[in-house]
Amino acid sequence: MPLSAVHVENYRSVRNLWLxxxxxxxxxxxxxxxxxxxxxxxxLLRGAADGSITRxxxxxxxxxxxxxxxxxxxxxxxxxxxxxQFDELEYGIEVGxxxxxxxxxxxxxxxEAAFGLEPLIKTERVVVRQGxxxxxxxxxxxxxxxLRNDNGARETxxxxxxxxxxxxxxxxxxxxxxxLEAIRREMLEWRLYHDFRxxxxxxxxxxxxxxxxxxxxADGRDLAAVLATLSVIREDTTDLDAAVDDAFPGARLHAGAxxxxxxxxxxxxxxxxxxxxxxxxxxxxxxxxxxxxxxxxRLPPLIALNEPEASLHPSLLAPLARxxxxxxxxxxxxxxTHSEELTAHLQxxxxxxARRVVKSSGATGIEGLKLSGEYAEEEDDDxx
Numbered sequence: 001m002p003l004s005a006v007h008v009e010n011y012r013s014v015r016n017l018w019l020x021x022x023x024x025x026x027x028x029x030x031x032x033x034x035x036x037x038x039x040x041x042x043x044l045l046r047g048a049a050d051g052s053i054t055r056x057x058x059x060x061x062x063x064x065x066x067x068x069x070x071x072x073x074x075x076x077x078x079x080x081x082x083x084x085q086f087d088e089l090e091y092g093i094e095v096g097x098x099x100x101x102x103x104x105x106x107x108x109x110x111x112e113a114a115f116g117l118e119p120l121i122k123t124e125r126v127v128v129r130q131g132x133x134x135x136x137x138x139x140x141x142x143x144x145x146x147l148r149n150d151n152g153a154r155e156t157x158x159x160x161x162x163x164x165x166x167x168x169x170x171x172x173x174x175x176x177x178x179x180l181e182a183i184r185r186e187m188l189e190w191r192l193y194h195d196f197r198x199x200x201x202x203x204x205x206x207x208x209x210x211x212x213x214x215x216x217x218a219d220g221r222d223l224a225a226v227l228a229t230l231s232v233i234r235e236d237t238t239d240l241d242a243a244v245d246d247a248f249p250g251a252r253l254h255a256g257a258x259x260x261x262x263x264x265x266x267x268x269x270x271x272x273x274x275x276x277x278x279x280x281x282x283x284x285x286x287x288x289x290x291x292x293x294x295x296x297x298r299l300p301p302l303i304a305l306n307e308p309e310a311s312l313h314p315s316l317l318a319p320l321a322r323x324x325x326x327x328x329x330x331x332x333x334x335x336x337t338h339s340e341e342l343t344a345h346l347q348x349x350x351x352x353x354a355r356r357v358v359k360s361s362g363a364t365g366i367e368g369l370k371l372s373g374e375y376a377e378e379e380d381d382d383x384x
Contacts (some may be wrong), residue, residue: 001099001186002332003302005373007083008041010068015363018373021302024328024350026335027366028343029357034364035336038357039306042192042334045082048103048124049187051169057119063107064117070362079122080105086186099128101168101183112142112163120163128179137179140167149176192304196220196289198282198311204289205278207261214298220289224262224277227255227288229297239326240295247287247319264288283311290320294327303327304334309342321345 003021008014013034019025029035040060047053057080060066067078083102104123112120124140139146145157145167161170174181196204196219203221212233213225231237232255244253250269256262265274266284277285290308305324309317321342324333328350337343343354355375356367368376 001086004087005085009081011041011080012037013364015068020373024333024352026354027357028337028354033357033359035357039336042304045084046187046190048166048168049184051166054119054164062117063119077106101126124167189300190302191300193293194306196286198285207263210257210260210262215296215300216292223289223292224264226292226296227264228262231255247316283313286311287316294323299331302332306336309339317342318345321349325349
């Protein structure tokens, strides 16, 4: 069930946006227009799947910090709304049967037992398309959760979850609630890469446990194991070697296990020895992390990259675009960037143009995006 659209309402600079998610989605814009808020909203949705969404909001400064900062309607409580829509696949082809998960968060009411400014979950819904009708598989209103089980029977659970917990994460019985589990697992497999620590104490610069690792973790700490998995377990580094040579002409990547630890090194044609991870430059190490994220043994269904060009030399942007283009054949890729050069390279490689993020009257928007979630030029193309 690949992610096909995201709805964000009342989150920071985002007043109300319905964003289609394509095989390769590229957002570009200047600093301060709200690009990163699109990425963070996606991260919050993933947090709903593992139950960490309210803590993540608290760590951002609480709901008053993340709520829409513009003019609000008086007398009506503000709600942060996030929704993910998924299209069902059949033999790898979208068959147009959308499923969705929606969550609303708000501040406590006087009658609710909670800390004064604690972010609370007000409602949740999981809807699946069955034939020609939408069926509500889970609906949560405050402490009351209604579920439809595997037999189609309705169940009611009162006070089964706290107001700080998501029902999506709490009800994990795959046999009894298969639709909930399918959506939850899909969201948990997303990987969002905001930045990689490259300081001297970064775990990326250290050896990691020799465990077969098909997908790079969000912080990149298992990069050595991801690269060694390609080299030792798959025993085929043709694409990996080509990608390294594309970025660093003549260089060779060496990854493997020594005892119970994995490590990697990079050799250059003009240097007499290889350089271990702790010796590589910040930019080189970050590029290798991006390589690991986009060339893993098994890619997640969705990879989100926030400003992947940061700290990279301009000469690496064309190889990065080629890396992203190849990965887009294996996973959906969501990119937020302010680099016009990277977007130009991506359009050259994929034919995909970037969606420009703008701000008007304090609200983040996307040029050409209609309220329906369609782009204006796509309608023009259909008319032709």
